[in-house]
Amino acid sequence: MQADSRPVIGIIGGTGHLGGALAKRWAAAGYRVVLGSRDAGRAAEAAANLGGRVSGLGNLEAAASADLVVLAVPFGSQQATLEDIRPACAGKLVIDATVPLMPPKVMRVQLPAEGCAALRAQQVLGESVTVVSAFHNVAAHRLAMDGPVDCDVLVFGDKREAREQVIELAEAIGLRGLHAGSLANSAAAEALTSVLIFINKHYSADGAGFRITGIGG
């Protein structure tokens, strides 16, 4: 595949832990990445630290200049951020990585009224946008280090081809992505994050994840 045929990835919340780690890996895999932040200056600074193929802009501009958009913001900012970038998302794939953690009780599963954060994203963005959710369970600090990450990526969405695209993006950075069903199923992975935080604490671990078993591969 030629580098030029690859999509430009806009990462909203690109100065955060997860967004930054994803950016680093995709850039290393040869993708062009645009970091978005509410503060364009901070985005540009973070991009400069990541090297040549990464740039930084305000959130709306980052979404507008990308072929596909990754949302990696705290749950409390999800709705407002989606409303900000909505004008730039029509017709695009939006990959929502939002996990409904509600501090201070981040070890307790608290799913939103819509059922899950991914369904909320779809509601806010409207039907002109294809929402897929993924990357809920990968520990950001593990992703930020070089080397393998021992965690699968469950990929949710109502369109199989869109899920497939996200699975390719996961594989490009060394993660196994798996078709995991409709967007509503995102509740499972979103809830699992609180469970993994609990497990990290209970077992004094530093990056619990999971692997799906029994499917070969």
Next chain:
Amino acid sequence: MQADSRPVIGIIGGTGHLGGALAKRWAAAGYRVVLGSRDAGRAAEAAANLGGRVSGLGNLEAAASADLVVLAVPFGSQQATLEDIRPACAGKLVIDATVPLMPPKVMRVQLPAEGCAALRAQQVLGESVTVVSAFHNVAAHRLAMDGPVDCDVLVFGDKREAREQVIELAEAIGLRGLHAGSLANSAAAEALTSVLIFINKHYSADGAGFRITGIGG
């Protein structure tokens, strides 16, 4: 440990796939098991097939004669069954294995209004009963076969000691049980069952499960 010091396990829904498979394994591990069914005759018949340390009774009688109770019934029967056995559960540990599958859409996560089936169980049984939830994700037909099952058991409950008891019961039948947080967190494992059913179908698998990674052991 002397056999006599072990709790007698009452399995409500003991003639079903999961209940029967758990009964078989606990009996083989030396536990006394009482199968419960709405039809006491069917329970007695199923018990006879499992051998000497297993007996069968009506649901209420099975719960009454047991030290701890395992609920392994379809979601649609959960509430009515719990109301039936409630008089026999006061002061006991009840292990709820209910998964909120709503046919025909069993591959779609559909959590109940209470947040998860386990919280519903606690509401129905009241505060005199200690509810722990577990065994949501283990494929019953794998459990019914001899040999290892490649799936962890996430154990949820608000009391650590009660979770610990369930973890011991899981380990007694060759499963790794893990502390996974409060009863509300059961939503994660309950939702994951629909995801695993989807994965089985999508990947033509026959018993997908999962393993928690990154915690040693």
